[in-house]
Amino acid sequence: MFDFITDEHRMIQDAAREFAQKEIAPIAAHFDETGDFPLDTVRKMGALGFMGIEVPEIYGGAGLDTLAYVLALEEICKVDASHGVIMSVNNSLFAHGLVKYGTEAQKQRYLKPVASGQKIGAYSLTEPMSGSDAGNMRTRATLSADGSHYLLNGRKSWVTSAPYADTIVVFMMTAPEKKHKGVTAFIVEADQPGFARGKKEPKLGIRASATSEIMFEDYRCPVENRLGEEGEGFKIAMTVLDAGRIGIASQALGIAEACLAASISYARERVAFGQPIGQFQMIQQKLADMACRVEASRLLIYQAALTKMAAAQTGQRYTLEASMAKLFASDTANYCATEAVQIHGGMGYSQELPLERYFRDAKITQIYEGTNEIQRMVIARNLTGL
């Protein structure tokens, strides 16, 4: 039916499905409970090219396209959204920015090890006092008198993968008076003096993906580690988020599909009042609505992925398509998780089944990489031009 999905795409999807079921499924509950970072499986994913799916082979990636990326990510997230977000941040937020805006030297030095999964990448835009409102950030980067380096100062928060990241793309103000036009992007090495990580955030869901604050105190960032031009940071941040949102949409779709699959099988097997509960209309309604929303999310994600692939040729943005996919798929994940727990009743609430984990993991997809309120604003602005 979808002839844009080729045999190549199916093979990477199969590989991701099998990897997720064999390698991640057995450990997902454990890492959710302990909140430990699943470094072993993340490295294995790197060895298969999953940590840099769209990165050209010469920079350590798999050289596949956006469709391959969303299909693979969806399969990983059907099993565990934590592994999914680690993969998504590495691919869309870190690697995509470097592929698009990095110099050859930056790609060789920083992209290669992250795309091949030997090192972990992160992306840091949010601050304690500014999230969606990126033009209001407090962190400062000042160019030295001799023009050789920037001094980075301030505090960033909610940095996914930060506790284990080796390289981070960080956005800071170089010209605060210019608001968001005074933001510049930098590539930061986590083992250099002047950089510190805060404590790991305890979280509701995606607990195996480590999140923390990062702090800068006179961190010397050489000029050659500036990503793009001075003042280009906000544009880079938003462009990269467009790609990121397609990833989060795929993550949400994976969670929703896991909820739907579990619910279908439970509805067939669980007998109440002498018949499988799937024969009750109230359960049927839930299943039908879940399935429709899952399929609609999938189509929006394919549309966004195809638009992004076309944009690689035309240079056009795909903000609208990415926002729509992210908004709808994340709402679907939450809808499906809520209904799946409900269909499972007490078993859904129990930690014996992964339903409660899906339920906790789903929530973040409506919050990060642009809250759903921001997505609606972005969509409406695109529609009205106001």
Place this chain on the structure above:
Amino acid sequence: MRIVVCIKQIFDPETIKISRSQQAIDERGARKIMNPPDRWALDAALRFKEADPSIEVIALSLGEPEVEDVLREALALGCDRAILLSDAAIVKARTAGLAQIIAAAIKRLRNVQLVMTGHMALDTGSGTLGPRLAIELGDWPVLLSVDQLRLEHGHVTGLQYADEKYYDSSYPLPAVATVLQTPEHPRYPHGAEIINAYRVRNVEIWSSLALGVDPTALPAPTTGRQLRLPPARQMGFIVEGSPQEAAQTLVAMLRARRVI
């Protein structure tokens, strides 16, 4: 030296539906995959290649053009060549005829020292391809259901599984080995190799004409008379009483049924 790995494409057992009322397998919408035991055989062959890069691993399959997919997967996993035996006559071949065709391809390849395949195909569950090939190739020795395969001093060595025991076995090459599925999962393809498998690499297609096989002279295929599901299982029961009494009752029952 060349190793040939025979690979079968089957329906993914997790995606087929079994209809009790129809007494039939519903394959609509089912996914096709590489027969898992064959994947383990391929993995073992690729490990030989890693240890000795002069070894050439050739994946071989037979059937409709769509079977090419599993051969592309074999290429992505690291095979040197992939060959699909396919034409109108070949796709109809079963069991004995199938072994004759594959053996002809192996003979045509020359210098094949080891032929590997899974210990059985999960769809038919028969596991006869290995022994049949050994006969067709001129009574080559065959290691059946083997784990921990090694190549040393012109011999293939491994643990053969039979009657719930492992037997340490070794045979001189050339030989046939059917490989067991073990808990250790075989390798996954790298994303970049998947692209290469489709865009750069090639699956060779060989016809019966190229193999010098006369399709009309092949043994008649085995045909299925009827497909039916096993009877529904009977309920078990619990032997009541104290452990001693229960044990005595159980022994008496087993004796009465001549189980012990």
